[in-house]
Amino acid sequence: MHEFNYHKAGTVAEAASRLAASPEARLLAGGQTLIAAMKMRLAAPSDLIDLAGVAELKGIKVDGGQVTIGAMTTHAEVAASQDVVRAIPALALLAGSIGDRMVRNMGTLGGSVANNDPAADYPAAVVGLGATITTNKRKVAADGFFTGMYQTALEDGEILTSIAFPIPKRAGYMKFKNPASRYAMVGVFVTETAGGVRVAVTGAGPCVFRVAGMEQALAKSFAPAAAAGVKVPADGLNADIHATAEYRAHLVSVMAGRAVEQALGK
Amino acid sequence: MAVRLTLTVNGKPVSAEIEPRLLLVDFIRDHLRLTGTHIGCDTAQCGACTIHLNGNAVKCCNMLALQAQGANVLTIEGLARADGTMHPMQAAFRDHHGLQCGYCTPGMVMSALDLVKRHPDPSEEQIRAELDGNLCRCTGYHNIVKAVQAGAKA
Numbered sequence: 001m002h003e004f005n006y007h008k009a010g011t012v013a014e015a016a017s018r019l020a021a022s023p024e025a026r027l028l029a030g031g032q033t034l035i036a037a038m039k040m041r042l043a044a045p046s047d048l049i050d051l052a053g054v055a056e057l058k059g060i061k062v063d064g065g066q067v068t069i070g071a072m073t074t075h076a077e078v079a080a081s082q083d084v085v086r087a088i089p090a091l092a093l094l095a096g097s098i099g100d101r102m103v104r105n106m107g108t109l110g111g112s113v114a115n116n117d118p119a120a121d122y123p124a125a126v127v128g129l130g131a132t133i134t135t136n137k138r139k140v141a142a143d144g145f146f147t148g149m150y151q152t153a154l155e156d157g158e159i160l161t162s163i164a165f166p167i168p169k170r171a172g173y174m175k176f177k178n179p180a181s182r183y184a185m186v187g188v189f190v191t192e193t194a195g196g197v198r199v200a201v202t203g204a205g206p207c208v209f210r211v212a213g214m215e216q217a218l219a220k221s222f223a224p225a226a227a228a229g230v231k232v233p234a235d236g237l238n239a240d241i242h243a244t245a246e247y248r249a250h251l252v253s254v255m256a257g258r259a260v261e262q263a264l265g266k
Numbered sequence: 267m268a269v270r271l272t273l274t275v276n277g278k279p280v281s282a283e284i285e286p287r288l289l290l291v292d293f294i295r296d297h298l299r300l301t302g303t304h305i306g307c308d309t310a311q312c313g314a315c316t317i318h319l320n321g322n323a324v325k326c327c328n329m330l331a332l333q334a335q336g337a338n339v340l341t342i343e344g345l346a347r348a349d350g351t352m353h354p355m356q357a358a359f360r361d362h363h364g365l366q367c368g369y370c371t372p373g374m375v376m377s378a379l380d381l382v383k384r385h386p387d388p389s390e391e392q393i394r395a396e397l398d399g400n401l402c403r404c405t406g407y408h409n410i411v412k413a414v415q416a417g418a419k420a
């Protein structure tokens with residue numbers, strides 16, 4: 001790992017001013033991706049600004065039909081939160097399926113979403129539930145937040161502070177895990193709300209995406225077969241030693257059907 | 267630029283000047299000479315480096331020592347009683363032959379204790395699911411599951 005300067009921020013404002021002071025500075029959330037990347041020298045920030053001491057970035061509250069989760073809340077905290085389990089059980093299940101127990105005790109919602117790994121779980125929930133991302137500067141709708149592989153709408157110096165997830169009528173999340181990394185080879189988040197159905201897919205492509213055809217089919221009939229019956233083209237999907245693009249495309253339909261089953265409590 | 271790190275390890279206060287890039291596992295092994303915490307894969311996959319940070323199991327090869335600033339750290343060396351009597355979970359691993367080469371064992375025991383805290387009477391299925399962040403290349407896991415079940419009851 002290359003050398004860097006370490007700063008522990010006490011507030012979001014302090015972290016923002018540190019971030020503005022050095023162009024090569026990075027924020028440190030749980031570090032479950034960033035520390036590994038720094039060890040391999042894939043990342044070499046000049047400065048690390050540790051957010052672990054920023055109390056305003058932690059916590060879960062349910063209010064006004066939505067669950068708002070602070071960026072520094074860990075996956076283990078989300079998975080264990082009775083508020084989340086009651087309001088959006090699929091979100092608690094998703095958080096409890098990330099990595100392994102030790103990773104979930106360190107990794108955070110904000111870190112995962114800001115990193116936007118193509119196989120991360122949380123982007124599927126953020127887009128699938130139509131969440132709103134709050135930063136230290138503005139609010140961004142989920143549909144405009146994830147812009148490409150490891151790319152988001154976050155600008156230089158912008159800090160993700162919390163995410164508000166609207167409570168749906170029902171939702172489900174199913175993923176086909178890579179057995180070694182537990183990352184999603186394909187993960188599908190399905191949500192039914194009063195306003196319609198949303199289907200968000202992670203792991204299959206370079207970035208989380210919605211499947212309009214499945215949303216329309218599920219709006220007509222919210223049943224596993226309706227989702228599984230919609231085929232997704234393999235063009236542009238990820239292909240690697242674990243699965244071809246065609247295999248991933250097939251998995252999208254299968255996982256979508258299972259996510260609907262889970263949403264229906266079957 | 268060296269930074270002062272102060273924390274509690276196995277109940278004892280510890281303080282040192284360290285480089286920010288020092289990993290917690292290297293601080294524990296090389297500075298404190300507590301070599302029971304192992305480095306297996308060094309990529310946060312195998313779980314041999316599992317310790318407790320403020321009561322939660324974490325992989326200390328994948329975090330900076332400075333992320334434990336002010337924290338309460340428990341390593342495998344902190345489990346046995348002062349007179350050397352093993353912790354019941356350690357004893358269960360011995361009694362049920364839950365190890366062969368022993369390399370993964372400290373991490374297995376630390377993960378098992380985190381698991382038992384949340385599931386006091388875990389099923390075989392729960393143990394297998396919860397230990398998915400700890401790899402063992404000797405045992406086939408069968409006796410580890412038995413050991414954890416027995417350790418939970420002890």
